[in-house]
Amino acid sequence: MQVNTLILGAGITGLSTAYHLETLGITDYLLLEKDAAPGGLCKSEHRQGFTFDHSGHLLHLHTPYALETFKTLLGSNLHCLTRRAVLYTQGVQMPFPFQAHLGYLPPEIRQECLDEARRAPALPPNPSFKDWCLSAFGKGVYKYFLRPYNTKLWGVDPADMTAEWCGEFIPRPNLEQMQASTHPQEKTGLGYNAHFYYPLKGGCQALTDALAAHVQNLRLNTPVTRLDLASRTAWAGNTPITFKHLVSTLPLPALLKLTGVEALHKLAKQLSCTGINVLNIAAKKPFNGFHWAYFPDRQEPFFRVGVQSSFSPYVAPEGTSSFYVELPSSFAQTPQGAQQVLSRLAQKGIIEEKDVLFYFWQTLPYAYVVYRPQRAQTVLQAQTLLKQYGILLAGRYGRWEYSFIERGFLQGKEAAAALQKEQE
Ligand SMILES: Cc1cc2nc3c(=O)[nH]c(=O)nc-3n(C[C@H](O)[C@H](O)[C@H](O)COP(=O)(O)OP(=O)(O)OC[C@H]3O[C@@H](n4cnc5c(N)ncnc54)[C@H](O)[C@@H]3O)c2cc1C
Structure with missing residues (x-):
């Protein structure tokens, strides 16, 4: 079998790549998905009248293009909500984010957080995530919230991670705003997820289904098991498929291992999650x-x-x-x-x-x-090498980054535009 463009993985990013190729009038592509249904992490499960996502999957839409497209795809099935997020810590329940609501904390902890915020050090060059937290909020907020929470979430100490990813995702009130938060009063509107969208019916899967309805050449139950770079051939079981271009949304270490190339296996070992x-x-x-x-x-x-x-x-x-x-x-x-x-x-x-x-x-x-210090260089090396064989990387796991649905959707659009350019 021969195709111009092979897309690996029918999560939101792979579906978006195919959707945008179709929008551009390009149909010489094949989208391969190992599971029995499309969606990747954006699938939902229906049980006894309940719909569950694969943990919450909310739509944080910050670009007019994604918002408009999702509105068109979902029509009246999309609604907007205002965040109600809280924290349970130190025996209290307080609004999120911690750093903007110090007034809810026991007095001695609140004072420690404020004193340390005033003494916050400057950001050093090549900061670790810990350096970034200390510089943004001081030792107190780090000790009581950012360190314990992030150590649980990432499974590593913030000192062992870089700060490349966090600026966009962690709400950052300045010192004056932190000082002003000494009385219990909720501050709304902070952070990238202060408002969010969600389908009324069908869970996050409704978005997947709406996108998939525009994708003709999707093959389910088709895991890719091997990839030969030199001949630009992927194997789905025993079936070889040759391609001119390939867009991979597979977890990057898994893709690298499919090539059987020792140097790429070594790169895969440097990536962790x-x-x-x-x-x-x-x-x-x-x-x-x-x-x-x-x-x-x-x-x-x-x-x-x-x-x-x-x-x-x-x-x-x-x-x-x-x-x-x-x-x-x-x-x-x-x-x-x-x-x-x-x-x-x-x-x-x-x-x-x-x-x-x-x-x-x-x-x-x-x-x-996990943003280990070697992540950025390793991803760049892999990306550069794979590009020589017509392979583009897209999506949260394809590019091995901290990302969200909208970004994967936009990366699919970018990949389709780059492929169209190649064909001109
Ligand atoms: C706990 C959690 C909560 C999240 N919450 C949100 C949220 O609220 N809002 C938000 O915007 N984002 C959220 N995200 C991020 C969001 O899930 C991802 O950004 C997005 O779903 C990634 O889509 P993707 O298509 O790039 O990857 P995936 O969804 O991982 O899709 C990759 C696809 O590749 C397939 N595949 C793998 N190997 C093969 C193979 N060998 N052959 C063929 N197919 C293969 C997989 O089956 C999968 O379908 C969350 C993520 C997590 C982990």
Whole structure:
């Protein structure tokens, strides 16, 4: 089999690449997906009248193009929400972000955070994530929130990560704003996710389905098992497919290993990520508190709990609620593990154990790319080498970065435009 463009992976980025090729009138492409359904992380599961994503998948749309396209794709099935996010720490529940709501903390911790913010050091060259946090907020905010929360999330100490990714994602009130937050008063509108969009019906999968409806040449249940760079051939099982161009949205280390090239295997070994385990819970009582909550403290096994049913009235039966609990991949997916989570949630007054209808686990082996110091150079080396063989990288895991749905969608658009240029 021969195609002009082979696209690997039908998550949001691969689907977007195919969608935009079709928009440009290019149909000589093939999109291969190993799973039985498209969507990658943007799939939803339907159980007993409940819809669950693969942990919460909200639409943070910051570009007019993505917003307009998603509105066209989803029509009246898209609605906009204003974030209600909180933190549970130091015995209090406070609004997110921590650094803008110091007035909710016990007085001695609030004072320590403020004193340290005033003494915050300058940002050194090539800062680690720890350096960035200390410089932005001082030692107190780092000690009480940023270090414990991020160590749980990434599985590594912030001192061992770079700060390349964080500027865009961590709300950064200045010293005056932090000082002004000494009384409990909620500040809204901070951060990239202060507002978000979500489909009314169908969960995040509704977006996947709407995109996939415009994609003709999608092959499901078709894992790519080998890639020969010199002959520009990919194997789907025993079927060789030759291509002129290839867009890969596969996790970069997995793609590099498919080539069988020793030097690329070595690069793959330098890239690391964390997986997460998600416990999804359906409950027979409504919950009208937060959309999601952060749990930095060590005694809580989870780092974030989201309320799926708060994103739309149509993803859970009336009078019920549904939750996703995000845990490190080392957390055991056992009945005892679930029991531990449920009793911590009950202790916080979030769900009572007797109200649980059912729960189930999900495993996300690729969740957060770890920004080790060698990541940027390794990705660049791989990208440069693969480009010589007509291979473009796109998506959160394709480019091995911290990213989100909108960016993957836009990278698919860029890839399609680059391919169109090649054909001119
Ligand atoms: C816990 C968590 C929460 C998140 N929450 C949000 C959120 O609220 N909002 C947001 O915007 N973003 C969120 N994200 C990020 C978002 O999920 C990703 O940016 C986006 O889904 C990535 O899409 P993708 O198509 O690039 O990759 P993927 O979704 O990973 O798709 C890659 C596809 O490749 C397929 N594949 C893999 N190997 C092969 C093979 N050998 N052959 C063929 N196919 C293969 C996979 O099956 C998959 O379908 C979250 C991510 C995580 C981990």
